Amino acid sequence: MRGRRFLLRLVLVLLAGFPLVAFGGDFYIARPFIREHFRVGPGLLRAFPRVLAQDKHTDRILVKFKPDISEQAIHLAAKAYQVVDCRETALGIQSWRIPLSLSLEEAIFALSRNPDVEYAEPDYKLTVQTIPDDPYFKYQYALLNYRQEIGEAGSPRGYMRADMKAIEGWQETTGNSMVTVAVIDTGVDFSHPDLKRNILPGGRDFVFGDLDPSDDHGHGTYVCGIIAADTNNREGVAGITWNCSILPIKGISAAGEGYTSWVIEAIVWATNWGVDIINLSVGASEVSRALEEAIHYAWQRDILLVSCAGNHNRQVAYPAAYEDVMAVAGTDYLDHRSAFSNFGPQIEVAAPATRIYVCFPTWGVEEGARPYGFISGTSLSCAFISGFASLIKSAKPWLTAKEIRNIIRFSADDVNAIDHPGWDRYLGYGRANLEKALVPIKLK
Numbered sequence: 001m002r003g004r005r006f007l008l009r010l011v012l013v014l015l016a017g018f019p020l021v022a023f024g025g026d027f028y029i030a031r032p033f034i035r036e037h038f039r040v041g042p043g044l045l046r047a048f049p050r051v052l053a054q055d056k057h058t059d060r061i062l063v064k065f066k067p068d069i070s071e072q073a074i075h076l077a078a079k080a081y082q083v084v085d086c087r088e089t090a091l092g093i094q095s096w097r098i099p100l101s102l103s104l105e106e107a108i109f110a111l112s113r114n115p116d117v118e119y120a121e122p123d124y125k126l127t128v129q130t131i132p133d134d135p136y137f138k139y140q141y142a143l144l145n146y147r148q149e150i151g152e153a154g155s156p157r158g159y160m161r162a163d164m165k166a167i168e169g170w171q172e173t174t175g176n177s178m179v180t181v182a183v184i185d186t187g188v189d190f191s192h193p194d195l196k197r198n199i200l201p202g203g204r205d206f207v208f209g210d211l212d213p214s215d216d217h218g219h220g221t222y223v224c225g226i227i228a229a230d231t232n233n234r235e236g237v238a239g240i241t242w243n244c245s246i247l248p249i250k251g252i253s254a255a256g257e258g259y260t261s262w263v264i265e266a267i268v269w270a271t272n273w274g275v276d277i278i279n280l281s282v283g284a285s286e287v288s289r290a291l292e293e294a295i296h297y298a299w300q301r302d303i304l305l306v307s308c309a310g311n312h313n314r315q316v317a318y319p320a321a322y323e324d325v326m327a328v329a330g331t332d333y334l335d336h337r338s339a340f341s342n343f344g345p346q347i348e349v350a351a352p353a354t355r356i357y358v359c360f361p362t363w364g365v366e367e368g369a370r371p372y373g374f375i376s377g378t379s380l381s382c383a384f385i386s387g388f389a390s391l392i393k394s395a396k397p398w399l400t401a402k403e404i405r406n407i408i409r410f411s412a413d414d415v416n417a418i419d420h421p422g423w424d425r426y427l428g429y430g431r432a433n434l435e436k437a438l439v440p441i442k443l444k
Contacts, residue, residue: 060123063094090268095261125257126282128219142352158333169434175241176394182270185220187213187250189361194236198228205250206262213250225359226383240387264294271298279386280307281379283317299324304401308378310342330378335415347428351381411436
């Protein structure tokens with residue numbers, strides 16, 4: 001049995017290493033190719049690079065065929081691999097679930113030798129970036145910090161005006177409903193009393209493949225509430241934008257993770273829909289050419305993409321680490337870097353991430369309890385910056401994504417200037433400041 005499995009793997013490797021040509025249902029294999037690869041000897045499979053040998057928590061691969069390869073050839077390649085499930089995502093990228101008889105690294109190694117294939121890589125799972133914290137407190141120091149207790153009685157106090165200067169920024173604009181932020185996350189709780197007004201209908205669910213992006217995890221509801229909770233309505237919390245619109249897109253499952261292919265589809269769909277900003281409060285440690293391609297697709301079409309640095313006090317996670325994405329680090333109520341916030345050369349700006357009071361899904365709280373509570377994580381700082389960007393776009397709709405990105409960076413407060421003056425790898429240009437970005441300079 002072991003010998004038969006070895007033989008199957010060897011045949012699949014050989015089949016994948018050349019263009020598949022079908023004649024009456026049979027495959028024609030060029031002899032020079034066979035001779036070339038048989039010179040490798042019986043140790044071919046044992047010689048696979050083991051960079052992918054660690055557990056990547058995925059059973060799927062992403063395959064990008066070259067543009068001139070026909071659908072029939074792609075179908076034959078999938079058949080040769082005995083692909084269990086073949087799903088075409090956006091931008092012509094295939095997501096394949098491979099059979100149990102073939103390992104992830106064997107399939108990728110074989111496909112990488114196929115001249116018809118542009119690239120092959122694991123269809124990694126991205127995860128939401130949140131650290132749970134204690135619930136129930138009504139003050140939002142991120143928007144206005146006046147040394148209040150950050151929590152119940154006896155909790156630590158904030159530092160005076162260690163906030164994003166939202167009160168001052170709102171004097172210029174509270175947002176425009178024509179500006180839309182796509183939130184690619186776990187969905188949203190449509191029944192939440194503080195979210196009904198600014199959530200658009202017509203979102204998408206790329207996890208289940210339907211038109212109902214309802215939140216079955218909670219993370220997406222946190223993020224949507226930070227960006228655009230109904231404000232000045234005597235209910236719950238204030239969103240950083242009062243009036244901008246949220247387009248909810250579900251690309252992350254109830255388990256808090258989602259395949260890269262789901263997020264790729266969500267990015268391309270949101271781009272084609274015509275959003276202004278895409279919020280990606282998700283992260284992974286692995287590079288994906290396919291995901292970077294989708295991000296570049298959106299950036300080239302003048303969409304600002306914002307993502308979180310990550311919560312592991314190490315190098316910046318992806319997709320925040322990609323060049324076309326604005327990477328956001330986290331701060332706390334004292335204007336210090338959140339201890340968990342990732343860091344690196346990609347960091348552009350920071351926003352509050354520690355003990356943030358957010359909207360909880362109504363189905364996730366006990367009967368009679370208010371659907372709000374505390375959580376921490378750079379997902380939240382990312383959401384603040386997406387909302388901030390929507391305010392700038394509302395005030396000056398002619399600005400490009402690149403110009404908005406620069407305004408956010410260059411108007412930030414350099415709150416760690418004593419230890420790290422100017423731009424630094426921990427907080428970038430500093431903690432975001434709405435007043436500097438939005439309020440015109442008054443000449444004396």
